[in-house]
Amino acid sequence: MAPAIELIGITKRFPGVIANDNINLTVAEGEIHAICGENGAGKSTLMKILYGMQPADEGVMRVFGEEVTFSSPNDAIERGIGMVHQHLMLADQMSVIENVILGSEPTKRGVIDFDAAKAHLAEVGRAYGLTVDPDDYIDTLEIGERQRVEIIKVLYRGAKILILDEPTAVLVPQEVEELFNNLRELKQDGATIIFIDHKLQEVLEISDSITVIRRGKTVATVAASEVTAGDLAELMVGEELPSPETGASTVTTDVALAVTDLTVRDDDGRAIVDNVSLQVHRGEILGVAGIEGNGQSELINAIVGTYAAETGSIEMAGRDIGSASVRERREGGLGYVPQDRHREGLLLDAPLWENAALGHQTAAPYSKGFWVDRPGSRSQTQQIREEFDVRTPNVDVSARALSGGNQQKLIIGREMTAEPAVLIAAHPTRGIDVGAQADVWNQIRQARANGLATLLISADLDELIGLSDTIVVMYHGRLVATLDPAEIDPRTLGSYMTGAALKGDA
Amino acid sequence: MTNPLVRRIGLALAAPALAAVFAVVVSAIVLELSGSNSIDTFGTILSNGFQLETFVDTLNRATPLFLAGVAAAIGFRMNLFNIGVEGQYILAAFAAAVVGAELNRFALPGFLHTLAIVATAMFVGAVWAGLSGLLKVTRGINEVISTIMLNFVATGGIVAALLPKVITDPTAPNQGTETIAERAWLPDLNGVAEVVTREIGRGRELTGVFLIAVVVAIAYHVGVNRTVFGFDLRSSGMNPFAAFAGGVQPKKMVFLSMVLSGVVAGLVGMPEILSDNHAYDQGFVQGLGFGGIAIALLGRNSALGMTFAALLFGFLDSSSAVLQVQASASAEIVRIMQATFLLAAVVAFEFVNRIRQRDEVARASAATETPNGPTPSIEGASA
Ligand SMILES: Nc1ncnc2c1ncn2[C@@H]1O[C@H](COP(=O)(O)OP(=O)(O)OP(=O)(O)O)[C@@H](O)[C@H]1O
Numbered sequence: 100m101a102p103a104i105e106l107i108g109i110t111k112r113f114p115g116v117i118a119n120d121n122i123n124l125t126v127a128e129g130e131i132h133a134i135c136g137e138n139g140a141g142k143s144t145l146m147k148i149l150y151g152m153q154p155a156d157e158g159v160m161r162v163f164g165e166e167v168t169f170s171s172p173n174d175a176i177e178r179g180i181g182m183v184h185q186h187l188m189l190a191d192q193m194s195v196i197e198n199v200i201l202g203s204e205p206t207k208r209g210v211i212d213f214d215a216a217k218a219h220l221a222e223v224g225r226a227y228g229l230t231v232d233p234d235d236y237i238d239t240l241e242i243g244e245r246q247r248v249e250i251i252k253v254l255y256r257g258a259k260i261l262i263l264d265e266p267t268a269v270l271v272p273q274e275v276e277e278l279f280n281n282l283r284e285l286k287q288d289g290a291t292i293i294f295i296d297h298k299l300q301e302v303l304e305i306s307d308s309i310t311v312i313r314r315g316k317t318v319a320t321v322a323a324s325e326v327t328a329g330d331l332a333e334l335m336v337g338e339e340l341p342s343p344e345t346g347a348s349t350v351t352t353d354v355a356l357a358v359t360d361l362t363v364r365d366d367d368g369r370a371i372v373d374n375v376s377l378q379v380h381r382g383e384i385l386g387v388a389g390i391e392g393n394g395q396s397e398l399i400n401a402i403v404g405t406y407a408a409e410t411g412s413i414e415m416a417g418r419d420i421g422s423a424s425v426r427e428r429r430e431g432g433l434g435y436v437p438q439d440r441h442r443e444g445l446l447l448d449a450p451l452w453e454n455a456a457l458g459h460q461t462a463a464p465y466s467k468g469f470w471v472d473r474p475g476s477r478s479q480t481q482q483i484r485e486e487f488d489v490r491t492p493n494v495d496v497s498a499r500a501l502s503g504g505n506q507q508k509l510i511i512g513r514e515m516t517a518e519p520a521v522l523i524a525a526h527p528t529r530g531i532d533v534g535a536q537a538d539v540w541n542q543i544r545q546a547r548a549n550g551l552a553t554l555l556i557s558a559d560l561d562e563l564i565g566l567s568d569t570i571v572v573m574y575h576g577r578l579v580a581t582l583d584p585a586e587i588d589p590r591t592l593g594s595y596m597t598g599a600a601l602k603g604d605a
Numbered sequence: 606m607t608n609p610l611v612r613r614i615g616l617a618l619a620a621p622a623l624a625a626v627f628a629v630v631v632s633a634i635v636l637e638l639s640g641s642n643s644i645d646t647f648g649t650i651l652s653n654g655f656q657l658e659t660f661v662d663t664l665n666r667a668t669p670l671f672l673a674g675v676a677a678a679i680g681f682r683m684n685l686f687n688i689g690v691e692g693q694y695i696l697a698a699f700a701a702a703v704v705g706a707e708l709n710r711f712a713l714p715g716f717l718h719t720l721a722i723v724a725t726a727m728f729v730g731a732v733w734a735g736l737s738g739l740l741k742v743t744r745g746i747n748e749v750i751s752t753i754m755l756n757f758v759a760t761g762g763i764v765a766a767l768l769p770k771v772i773t774d775p776t777a778p779n780q781g782t783e784t785i786a787e788r789a790w791l792p793d794l795n796g797v798a799e800v801v802t803r804e805i806g807r808g809r810e811l812t813g814v815f816l817i818a819v820v821v822a823i824a825y826h827v828g829v830n831r832t833v834f835g836f837d838l839r840s841s842g843m844n845p846f847a848a849f850a851g852g853v854q855p856k857k858m859v860f861l862s863m864v865l866s867g868v869v870a871g872l873v874g875m876p877e878i879l880s881d882n883h884a885y886d887q888g889f890v891q892g893l894g895f896g897g898i899a900i901a902l903l904g905r906n907s908a909l910g911m912t913f914a915a916l917l918f919g920f921l922d923s924s925s926a927v928l929q930v931q932a933s934a935s936a937e938i939v940r941i942m943q944a945t946f947l948l949a950a951v952v953a954f955e956f957v958n959r960i961r962q963r964d965e966v967a968r969a970s971a972a973t974e975t976p977n978g979p980t981p982s983i984e985g986a987s988a
């Protein structure tokens with residue numbers, strides 16, 4: 100039987116970079132095939148080529164043995180290939196069903212036939228065991244649900260081959276479990292799945308075979324049952340697998356950030372952050388654990404100043420910043436790594452040096468008074484690039500041209516080099532490969548030793564436990580537990596996050 | 606291989622050139638279909654175009670178009686669609702003309718009189734545009750809707766209602782405000798131009814507002830590209846959420862950019878008030894605001910691009926006048942040319958962009974050393 104996918108000698112060049120260099124990939128029908136590799140190795144690019152979003156410069160593609168050339172995703176969809184992107188691409192202001200049919204609307208006498216669409220959607224959902232409410236609006240959904248919508252959207256079009264680009268990066272462990280169950284079911288129903296992930300444990304758990312890409316070239320294809328995470332890491336970056344460890348405590352008694360009785364309400368008046376108080380000291384990393392949607396985003400938005408709190412106070416180094424503008428807070432030494440880099444972190448069409456300035460544009464070296472300091476910005480960005488290993492040909496390319504992980508490194512770099520007093524970091528290593536992850540952890544640890552106070556949110560529980568001096572658990576808008584990371588493992592922490600441990604205690 | 610720099614410049618010029626060819630071809634077809642001789646018509650346009658007086662006329666027509674283009678572009682830069690330049694400049698010009706006429710009665714030095722007129726225009730433009738900005742930030746009303754409505758209110762409402770009240774001489778041929786005293790008129794720039802050219806024929810004066818437009822062009826370019834405010838403006842346009850998280854206050858930016866847009870819009874009517882008519886009358890020039898949107902689109906919101914766009918449209922407008930006089934073809938052919946040019950240019954920009962990207966890729970594959978990037982020649986052991 101011909102393999103589902105056969106890529107032979109795929110080459111793709113971008114300005115200054117060869118993203119794919121003579122790549123070969125064979126994916127058997129009905130298997131889950133993982134693709135691993137460093138940031139910028141060329142994984143997303145290869146998948147975009149397979150999905151018809153970008154043409155390859157050289158190479159041959161075969162789908163179920165038949166040679167194909169795609170000039171758009173529509174061609175790929177016709178061949179039964181569907182893709183869920185690294186950065187979700189749903190229209191926020193539309194309903195689930197509208198998003199699902201977008202681009203392939205069924206019509207009856209020229210009008211969109213929503214009934215037929217919903218019927219078909221329900222059928223697809225039943226067949227694969229995925230449920231969504233077709234009338235929900237995307238902006239009301241949790242990130243895990245959004246991703247489910249993306250997957251259903253792909254299945255709705257009759258995809259037999261599914262490409263998932265870092266689907267677990269945005270998920271908490273419970274959601275990852277759920278996703279994996281869905282994937283296993285899909286596989287049982289005969290689907291072929293290609294899967295990109297930086298978390299090697301997950302890769303080993305879910306996949307049948309694994310292809311490792313390094314600097315645009317295929318390094319190896321191995322059976323998942325025959326390798327360990329350590330082997331994989333070595334194939335990817337030639338290094339041992341790092342783990343986040345706090346090291347000696349550097350916590351001081353100076354309070355750098357104090358949040359007192361903070362309440363934030365959503366548009367419906369629901370208290371989404373409910374009377375929260377916390378303190379972060381100089382030299383401390385305070386981890387906030389919680390399943391997405393329990394108020395962590397609103398908490399950090401209120402601290403950064405992009406969302407107004409209803410009551411309560413926020414103090415930085417003893418100064419009340421509750422009514423200060425975002426700019427005043429940031430100029431006062433508040434660093435911010437947003438959870439969604441494309442939405443809140445980057446100007447995708449602007450050059451890297453302008454992206455580095457974003458959030459710091461009123462301060463040296465990015466500006467001099469009224470004027471933008473171009474040479475200053477450029478050399479600062481150059482420094483970020485070297486120090487944080489942002490893989491790019493130069494600092495004048497647009498942020499869009501960076502791979503996801505390198506975009507993340509740029510954001511971390513610009514926040515850390517600004518030497519903040521308080522850092523609000525949401526998923527700081529999201530999408531960053533295992534090697535670079537260790538560097539980011541080191542940077543945060545070093546800054547912590549120098550007195551940085553960090554409020555850390557992360558879906559990666561190993562990271563949360565490994566980095567934090569203290570962990571608080573947020574559940575339904577409240578802080579429900581304070582835990583010592585030295586005495587807790589991801590399982591237990593997970594049960595606190597779902598509320599299970601709380602009910603047991605009570 | 607050709608010199609890459611030459612090729613790059615060539616590509617930059619290719620889009621407008623392609624669009625021009627297309628516009629000429631379409632117009633030729635239309636001309637022939639409507640029974641005119643296209644060769645003759647284009648001949649008229651060209652031979653006329655090489656005269657110094659036509660060039661002056663072109664600059665005069667380009668000046669307000671360019672100003673309107675900048676006014677629109679300030680909004681476009683942050684994804685604000687200020688469709689209201691039309692109403693803003695007409696209301697501003699009317700107010701400026703009224704104030705200018707009132708000031709006739711006071712003993713004032715000429716430059717103060719002029720300054721008062723210009724300041725009034727900028728202020729009224731700012732207020733009228735700022736109103737839309739305010740509606741957006743306080744009530745969430747889309748600026749497209751509010752500016753269109755305010756266009757009607759300004760032209761069909763306020764000006765239409767107040768104009769009859771300021772007419773002093775009901776028997777005069779042009780019904781409008783009282784002519785502004787000569788001391789407030791802006792001197793023409795013919796004297797300056799004639800330093801490098803021959804004497805400009807009578808009846809053609811290069812408007813002094815041209816200088817104001819040059820200042821606006823420089824201020825716009827520097828302001829948008831080199832100042833922190835400009836960075837805030839552009840980042841809001843590119844990604845409002847990221848800009849917000851980066852400390853840019855979205856509401857403040859919306860309001861400020863509308864006001865700035867209105868300030869420039871206020872200047873659009875100044876050639877008419879300060880150089881041409883020295884009054885606001887019923888025949889006051891209309892449509893420059895919408896022309897400005899075309900200029901901003903064609904010039905891609907850049908100062909240089911809009912300069913070329915305004916010159917082109919100004920030249921075509923000027924040709925239209927000549928065609929009208931010679932009656933060799935319908936002057937409307939110029940409108941057709943402008944419209945096809947605009948459409949074709951938008952398509953051509955996209956097309957040339959693709960070529961440029963392919964070029965970059967080709968260059969990339971030729972380049973070898975990328976110090977920090979993935980080096981293509983790295984050993985990739987396959988197992
Ligand atoms: N549109 C583009 N223009 C220019 N360069 C690009 C573009 N897209 C990707 N690249 C470059 O191609 C290389 C491979 O990028 P790709 O996104 O495929 O990496 P990746 O393996 O998915 O990395 P990550 O794990 O960080 O997501 C990178 O060096 C990137 O900078």
Ligand SMILES: [Mg+2]
Nearest residue numbers: 143185502503
């Ligand atoms: Mg990627």
